[in-house]
Amino acid sequence: MTGVPTLLDERFRDTAAAEGILDVAYDVLDDTPVGKLIVGVSDRGLCRIGFDPSPEEELDRLARQFGPRVLRSPKAIDRVRAELDEYFAGRRHGFDLKLDLRAAPEFHQRVLAELSRVEYGRTTTYGALAAQVGSPRAARAVGTVMNRNPIPIVLPCHRVVGASGSLVGYGGGLDRKEWLLRLEGALL
Amino acid sequence: MVSGVPPFERFYEAHKAEVLAFLRRRAGRERADDLFQETFLHALRAYTRLEHGEHLRAWVLTIAANAVVDAARRERPSAELAVEPVADDSRPAFEELAPLTDGLPQKERAAVVLRYGYDLDYDTIGVALGSNEQAARQAASAGVRRLRKERKQQ
Numbered sequence A: 001m002t003g004v005p006t007l008l009d010e011r012f013r014d015t016a017a018a019e020g021i022l023d024v025a026y027d028v029l030d031d032t033p034v035g036k037l038i039v040g041v042s043d044r045g046l047c048r049i050g051f052d053p054s055p056e057e058e059l060d061r062l063a064r065q066f067g068p069r070v071l072r073s074p075k076a077i078d079r080v081r082a083e084l085d086e087y088f089a090g091r092r093h094g095f096d097l098k099l100d101l102r103a104a105p106e107f108h109q110r111v112l113a114e115l116s117r118v119e120y121g122r123t124t125t126y127g128a129l130a131a132q133v134g135s136p137r138a139a140r141a142v143g144t145v146m147n148r149n150p151i152p153i154v155l156p157c158h159r160v161v162g163a164s165g166s167l168v169g170y171g172g173g174l175d176r177k178e179w180l181l182r183l184e185g186a187l188l
Numbered sequence B: 001m002v003s004g005v006p007p008f009e010r011f012y013e014a015h016k017a018e019v020l021a022f023l024r025r026r027a028g029r030e031r032a033d034d035l036f037q038e039t040f041l042h043a044l045r046a047y048t049r050l051e052h053g054e055h056l057r058a059w060v061l062t063i064a065a066n067a068v069v070d071a072a073r074r075e076r077p078s079a080e081l082a083v084e085p086v087a088d089d090s091r092p093a094f095e096e097l098a099p100l101t102d103g104l105p106q107k108e109r110a111a112v113v114l115r116y117g118y119d120l121d122y123d124t125i126g127v128a129l130g131s132n133e134q135a136a137r138q139a140a141s142a143g144v145r146r147l148r149k150e151r152k153q154q
Helices: A006-018 A055-066 A074-088 A106-115 A126-132 A139-147 A174-183 B008-027 B029-049 B056-075 B093-101 B106-117 B122-129 B133-153
Strands: A024-032 A035-042 A045-051 A070-072
Touching (some): A006 A074, A006 B029, A024 A055, A045 A055, A055 A070, B008 B029, B029 B056, B056 B106, B093 B133, B106 B122
Antiparallel strands (some): A024 A035
């Protein structure tokens, strides 16, 4: 059987996203400075950035969290792609994107909201974030929230380090954390 | 997630080539592109109403067959049509016929549902079942015989 011509395939994907009948539109960015990224947007905003995506697992995850109408649709993530490009080129210091965090538990949402206020080029600590959400002894739990951050880079969990200044850990691997902090001039 | 309903991407990738080939055969190359778009947009709109992931191939080919019929009707509103259009209800017909046809072997059940639930011709059903017109006719009549027999026994 012959395949579906690319133009026809893309036309359907674009239209589906434009009609607003998808739960999540996503695409995979193949070569960013931090490797392969999957980016997902819902009708409410950016809902997913994932490192080294395994497409099948990501599909299942997005469908479980947001609904089964998940479709790759490159055009739908144009804006996110553009802002990420600018960020990686050092030309953007903050993201101007709506976020969809509805799949995250309430405590996670509070911590991530606090995290979003940590500025470009700055770092904070797990303990400090915990104190800011009113749970000063919850540094470990904050670490878990960082580890499960559904939208890394844009929600800058790379800016959270240990009390001693050590990088501690990163969901996408320490190399990437280091790269991002160097990009921002927070590491020499 | 609705149990068993795959993410749409997976469903689309699994069936898009076959749907396009079907539409080209039934409606010609020229019209097939628009009908392809129409078919999958329709499937996408109906997707959240699916209750399980069975018979998705038959389901999407049914939508495609309906799209062909609707398009032909738009072009020649008064012409006799080989296939009677069904009501504009994208709910899978096997949901409605489920209580009746539940006990049938899968192929017979699909053939009965597509024939009597959707009023599709055997040629189309053959495509949906991945066989041919004759096999579809046989499956449907075997299904009906089996239903009659079960009914007598009750």
